[in-house]
Amino acid sequence: MERSIHISSINDSPAICFETGLDPRAFARTKMSQSLIEEGYIVNPDGSHEIWRPSGVNETNNVMRVWGPAFQGKRLDILLNEACFSVNTANAANAAQAALQALVFWMRAKMCMGDKRSVLNPSAAFINPNGSVFFAPEHLSNRCLFLEGIELDRYNCHDLVGMDISAFCAGVMLYQLFTGVHPFPSKEIYQDMREGIFLPLHLAAPNLDNKLAGLIQSALMLPVAKKRPEKSGTDIISNLLELLLSKENKITAISSVLNKTAPVKSEQIEKEKKLYLLKQNTFIKAKRFAHGNKPLLAGISIGLIFIAFIMITTAQGMSRRPTTAGLTSRQVVTAYYEAFSNLNHQFMEAAIQGASKVDLNAATSLFAIVKTRQAYEAGQRSSIFPARVWRESGGELPSPSAFGVTDLTVDYAGGSEENRLIVYRTEYLLWTPDENFARNRSDILTLRLDKNRNWRIIEIIRTER
Numbered sequence: 001m002e003r004s005i006h007i008s009s010i011n012d013s014p015a016i017c018f019e020t021g022l023d024p025r026a027f028a029r030t031k032m033s034q035s036l037i038e039e040g041y042i043v044n045p046d047g048s049h050e051i052w053r054p055s056g057v058n059e060t061n062n063v064m065r066v067w068g069p070a071f072q073g074k075r076l077d078i079l080l081n082e083a084c085f086s087v088n089t090a091n092a093a094n095a096a097q098a099a100l101q102a103l104v105f106w107m108r109a110k111m112c113m114g115d116k117r118s119v120l121n122p123s124a125a126f127i128n129p130n131g132s133v134f135f136a137p138e139h140l141s142n143r144c145l146f147l148e149g150i151e152l153d154r155y156n157c158h159d160l161v162g163m164d165i166s167a168f169c170a171g172v173m174l175y176q177l178f179t180g181v182h183p184f185p186s187k188e189i190y191q192d193m194r195e196g197i198f199l200p201l202h203l204a205a206p207n208l209d210n211k212l213a214g215l216i217q218s219a220l221m222l223p224v225a226k227k228r229p230e231k232s233g234t235d236i237i238s239n240l241l242e243l244l245l246s247k248e249n250k251i252t253a254i255s256s257v258l259n260k261t262a263p264v265k266s267e268q269i270e271k272e273k274k275l276y277l278l279k280q281n282t283f284i285k286a287k288r289f290a291h292g293n294k295p296l297l298a299g300i301s302i303g304l305i306f307i308a309f310i311m312i313t314t315a316q317g318m319s320r321r322p323t324t325a326g327l328t329s330r331q332v333v334t335a336y337y338e339a340f341s342n343l344n345h346q347f348m349e350a351a352i353q354g355a356s357k358v359d360l361n362a363a364t365s366l367f368a369i370v371k372t373r374q375a376y377e378a379g380q381r382s383s384i385f386p387a388r389v390w391r392e393s394g395g396e397l398p399s400p401s402a403f404g405v406t407d408l409t410v411d412y413a414g415g416s417e418e419n420r421l422i423v424y425r426t427e428y429l430l431w432t433p434d435e436n437f438a439r440n441r442s443d444i445l446t447l448r449l450d451k452n453r454n455w456r457i458i459e460i461i462r463t464e465r
Helices: 023-028 032-037 076-085 089-113 138-148 164-179 191-196 209-218 234-246 263-292 294-319 329-341 345-351 356-375 389-391
Strands: 005-010 013-019 038-043 049-052 056-061 064-068 126-127 134-136 401-416 421-431 439-449 455-464
Touching: 013 138, 023 032, 032 056, 032 064, 032 138, 038 089, 049 089, 076 089, 076 126, 076 164, 089 126, 089 134, 089 164, 089 234, 164 209, 164 234, 209 234, 294 356, 294 401, 329 345, 329 356, 329 401, 329 421, 329 439, 329 455, 345 356, 389 401, 401 439
Parallel strands: none
Antiparallel strands: 005 013, 013 064, 038 049, 038 134, 056 064, 126 134, 401 421, 421 439, 439 455
């Protein structure tokens, strides 16, 4: 299949052609004629550059084609693909050397151009074996490459500018040349670029020269804010050229930057590679799942915090569990209602043995709500006050922040200590948050001595008016 940017014959003379894929009407409607004033650049081996401009437009098979002066060279992406996918060993070595030479010429041309805007996609650059480089007009070439199905930004990161983006592009191409694969092959390519997610060169190409591998690694880490290398893009390209280009302008041989790896070391590296990929994939999936599901995970975290809090509280409570030891039966009854008002569910649980746990459950639930609010609002004190304390401090009841028992009376109703069973009748008012009235309650509590001779409540019969 003929490529969208190629060298062809126009009026019996070679020319660089750009297939727009548009018929004459669409070409006019999309104002593609403006591409005739867009400039490209030809960078010469001595560092000078010339401006390249399209010469005209012609129609072929009802498709408009922009063309301009010929440049004798080969597309950089084709050279890279030939190096990566050549099957024959001899051809592979020659293709790799040709691709390395093209990349060196491309980097040198970028250094000569400086910050001057020129297209970075390898598919829009032609390389001449003498060292000259043609950078096609950016918007025109991007239009054509899009129709060709080429991913335009596989070699660029939008977060970078100036020579940093050129160094990154060079790093991607060199990585692909020495490993045979693109460093960012996943669908989340731009996110991978920003996070520096790629297989390190010491695992992807363990036989590559350490200094060269380090420079390529630095180039690929330029978009990673937290791990950005100290070297600038200009420094990285300059150091790469020093390593790959001799003073006599001879390209370093591929074999000189590749070291032999012993079979035992190769097996070890392969194991490390598999382990690294497993850890990386697990970490990335977890991290991105967390990023994409923040509300869900926030809710789960709150739930886990609550569960952890209850578990810790329970464990601590088991070690210093309150009891009714040393209290008389009347004191147990009074302490029970006081504990209810203070949300002291540990003592309430210690005071009950077989009686209804309605009060205990209410105190536990309200206690959990208070603690959850405190976890959300660090440093905030409890918003619930015992109703008795609120009243004694001069507060007016009812109050949405008051909870507990007031006006408590405890009367003996029967039984005896000798029989190990005593009954009391209580009268009190119960105040709950967000209610503007109190419940008037009357309870009959039966207490019995347990095996440790501690008074425990075994029954509560309640009447509410």
